[in-house]
Amino acid sequence: MIKKKLDSDSSPGRRTFLRNILLGTFSASLASASLLSGGKEQSDQLKKGSMNYRRLGRTNLMISEISLGGSPVPEMPILHQAFERGVNYIDSSHSYMNGNSERQIGQLLKEAGRENVHVGTKFHLRRNWSEKSIISSVEGSLGRLNTDYMDVLLIHGVEDETLLDDERVLSAFEKLKAQGKYRFRGLSCHANHHKIVKKAVECGFYDMIQLGYNVFDIQESEKDIETYDDYLGACGIRHLIALAKSKDVGIIAMKTLKIGGRRQNLEKYKTGTTTLYQAMLKWVLENRDISSAVIEMLSFEEMEEDLGVIGKSLSERERQNLFRFVVENSTDYCHMCGLCQKNCPSRIETTSILRYLAYHEGYAKTRLAKESYSRLKSGHTATACQNCGECEKICPYGVPVREKIREAHLLLS
Ligand code: SF4
Ligand code: SF4
Structure with missing residues (x-):
């Protein structure tokens, strides 16, 4: 949706909006934030224990609002505790940790019960790939996961939309499906989102998409932004997510904690006890067209921080601090x-x-x-x-x- 260059310093709309963020004068329209939760259907959500679950589009899988990233996957005690606290979707790839990500997840599947954990794993279309290399990669993943099937099989990091209906890809998917080696298919996408997501949704072949989505996406705009409502309508990635939703294609958000993973000192953006990362996660989960935010949890502390947002909405003060962070770091992202x-x-x-x-x-x-x-x-x-x-x-x-x-x-x- 980016049709023209926005001058980040001179765009009147953006400048006004950013000024309003810093002055906190857009608070009157924050009530509309709840619109992000609008359109939710009861059957798309489920609460069990302290975890909320959302339907992953047409797969009908009910997956935890926070799912676990497998690059890297945490050590087994953390993996077990995440599962015990309701995390039931784990994202991996044949390439993560040289296959050890899938091996550890395989261990969890064995101990927790295969049917209790949903796993999505991926294959690459790198140089010299073929239908045969896809099938061989998937078989390798199944072996490491110690399972007969994966819940979701994804193409890893599609950047060229023509790959989505390449005959070799379609044929590999069909053959693997006929053998019962996966239940649903999808893709992850790091770049060229506008072409990739549109084609993946419109071709009707893919059940879910994993794509980067975080608070910096409020920057993406083609028109004057003065109010909170304006930017909700202007966010290009948000349009793509809504397009997927309209065709019942599930969306998992990744790269939700931009910028800087957890390595920066971000104390100044804290709101009371709410960390900046918690505010970022809350912002992502406000969008009910997203089924889950996938995130790495490498320690018990990180798990506490991430799972601590379940069932909590973003307060006005948290939103202002979050947007202040975006304003002050916009060119880094x-x-x-x-x-x-x-x-x-x-x-x-x-x-x-x-x-x-x-x-x-x-x-x-x-x-x-x-x-x-x-x-x-x-x-x-x-x-x-x-x-x-x-x-x-x-x-x-x-x-x-x-x-x-x-x-x-x-x-x-
Ligand atoms: S990367 Fe270098 S060569 Fe390429 S457009 Fe930028 S300045 Fe030019
Ligand atoms: S630096 Fe990033 S955001 Fe800017 S044009 Fe390149 S890919 Fe797009």
């Missing part, structure tokens, strides 16, 4: 729209590089970041930059792309 990469004359994979930098800086996944960076085609890294500045001219959010890709090269090569 790359929305993965892909515009800079598409317009780079040197064909540098800027969007991917910024994602790898976020792995390192935000999530302390330095190994993954370095491995991913090393897989970039030679000549497509920061070293090929001609310093033309086109990337920064086109970026709707004012991200200092050149500085960031240089930093990424120093840190990751």
